Amino acid sequence: MGDVPAEKEKPRSVTGAEARRVKREVLGIADSSRPSGRRAATRRAKESGVRERVYRYRCYPTDAQAEQLVRTFGACRWVYNEGLALRKKAWREHRVSVGFAETCRALTGWRRAEGTAWLGEVSSTVLQQPLRHLQAAFQAFFRGSAKYPKPKKKGRARDGATYARTGFSWREDAGRPGTGAVKLALQSEPLDVRWSRPLPAGVVPLRLTVSRDRAGRFFVAFLVEEAVAPLPEAFVAGSREPRAVGVDLGLASLVTLDDGTKVDPPRLMRRYADQLARLQRELHRKKHGSRNREKVRHKIARLYALISDVRKDMLDQLTTRLVRENQVLVVEDLSIVTLLAPAKGKGRRRKARLNDSIRDASWGELLRQLTYKCEWYGRTLVVVDRFFPSTRRCSGCHAKGPKLDVSVREWVCAECGAAHDRDVNAAVNLRDEGMRLYWLVASALPPGQAVPSVLRASELAPEELAAAA
Numbered sequence: 001m002g003d004v005p006a007e008k009e010k011p012r013s014v015t016g017a018e019a020r021r022v023k024r025e026v027l028g029i030a031d032s033s034r035p036s037g038r039r040a041a042t043r044r045a046k047e048s049g050v051r052e053r054v055y056r057y058r059c060y061p062t063d064a065q066a067e068q069l070v071r072t073f074g075a076c077r078w079v080y081n082e083g084l085a086l087r088k089k090a091w092r093e094h095r096v097s098v099g100f101a102e103t104c105r106a107l108t109g110w111r112r113a114e115g116t117a118w119l120g121e122v123s124s125t126v127l128q129q130p131l132r133h134l135q136a137a138f139q140a141f142f143r144g145s146a147k148y149p150k151p152k153k154k155g156r157a158r159d160g161a162t163y164a165r166t167g168f169s170w171r172e173d174a175g176r177p178g179t180g181a182v183k184l185a186l187q188s189e190p191l192d193v194r195w196s197r198p199l200p201a202g203v204v205p206l207r208l209t210v211s212r213d214r215a216g217r218f219f220v221a222f223l224v225e226e227a228v229a230p231l232p233e234a235f236v237a238g239s240r241e242p243r244a245v246g247v248d249l250g251l252a253s254l255v256t257l258d259d260g261t262k263v264d265p266p267r268l269m270r271r272y273a274d275q276l277a278r279l280q281r282e283l284h285r286k287k288h289g290s291r292n293r294e295k296v297r298h299k300i301a302r303l304y305a306l307i308s309d310v311r312k313d314m315l316d317q318l319t320t321r322l323v324r325e326n327q328v329l330v331v332e333d334l335s336i337v338t339l340l341a342p343a344k345g346k347g348r349r350r351k352a353r354l355n356d357s358i359r360d361a362s363w364g365e366l367l368r369q370l371t372y373k374c375e376w377y378g379r380t381l382v383v384v385d386r387f388f389p390s391t392r393r394c395s396g397c398h399a400k401g402p403k404l405d406v407s408v409r410e411w412v413c414a415e416c417g418a419a420h421d422r423d424v425n426a427a428v429n430l431r432d433e434g435m436r437l438y439w440l441v442a443s444a445l446p447p448g449q450a451v452p453s454v455l456r457a458s459e460l461a462p463e464e465l466a467a468a469a
């Protein structure tokens with residue numbers, strides 16, 4: 001932690017004319033040519049029902065295109081790292097803080113400088129994007145939600161380049177709406193995109209990102225705005241009672257529903273663990289820098305890519321089904337971050353294995369998908385407080401049982417004698433508690449007003465929770 005500049009300590013910072021002098025004379029950042037008054041925010045207010053959505057496709061650049069893209073990726077990484085170094089140096093040596101606009105002006109200087117003239121071969125709008133990402137990384141750091149930004153290493157960080165609206169041309173194919181010709185800045189031919197599904201007909205992508213994974217596959221991801229219609233409300237058959245589901249997240253089963261349905265975790269990492277281990281051993285036997293080593297490395301990367309694709313797809317289908325069938329979805333607040341705290345001290349290995357399983361099961365991704373899908377389709381996700389004893393409480397008589405070790409899968413309530421499956425019982429408790437909170441909020445709303453798409457128990461007023469069991 002010692003080398004992290006304490007940019008948060010504002011009082012000691014250098015500002016005004018002295019800061020401008022340091023920036024100009026020491027750091028080589030040209031003065032702003034624009035008057036210092038900020039431009040009005042250009043972000044348009046979004047119409048209701050319009051969502052930003054990402055569509056991702058495989059693409060097959062020609063050799064020349066691939067070569068140009070790889071150079072672009074390298075330039076983006078270089079600009080990100082250079083911007084980071086500049087901001088770090090400005091603060092550490094001169095107590096001057098440098099923001100996004102200034103790194104952009106520095107970029108103009110780098111593009112003109114003799115040693116880095118090769119940056120001129122890459123579109124300037126594309127090179128501004130890494131500086132935007134850097135800005136976002138710093139903002140996350142200042143908010144306290146992320147660590148101090150780190151330089152991107154070749155081969156370690158994912159290769160990618162983002163093209164803003166001015167960085168590509170788009171011509172929709174009249175014969176196949178939602179597909180079309182995409183031509184990137186500084187490329188003469190359109191990109192060969194495999195349209196596995198069309199974009200919404202008639203949209204113009206807001207921006208796109210071309211990337212290459214470690215298996216060497218190229219992808220293009222389009223950001224579009226599209227209207228998403230909410231689904232009709234889901235009621236219990238023959239009533240006006242919203243259909244609700246309690247979703248217990250676990251390790252034995254990724255998801256257990258209150259009706260007893262269990263969905264197995266995509267424990268692909270485990271299934272492929274032997275295969276991976278074999279390849280890793282093989283990799284270690286190969287000579288550094290040899291062709292064979294490169295081949296094995298490639299195989300490993302492909303295996304990882306396969307696992308990630310299958311997992312995403314599986315989660316996508318699961319969350320879509322849950323959101324379609326139910327009006328209210330209830331989950332537990334897992335504080336994933338706490339669970340993923342680095343393994344250390346006693347029981348380190350066990351914790352490390354658990355970390356693997358958690359990541360493997362992709363709870364974070366699952367909750368992310370449920371959250372946005374509930375918002376899109378007019379559903380409500382209730383997040384029950386993580387101190388709610390969903391596992392220990394008997395769902396029949398609400399007696400609180402003993403604390404259960406992770407290994408205990410079944411138990412019998414000492415009060416009413418009901419036999420419980422650990423996870424199903426937890427899911428029933430979650431659904432009941434979630435519906436209690438849902439009705440508390442729903443009944444307090446003026447008639448006709450929809451219940452918010454996310455209800456967090458931890459954010460409700462204490463009087464709303466007063467009746468808590």
Ligand SMILES: [Zn+2]
Nearest residue numbers: 394397413416
């Ligand atoms: Zn009981």
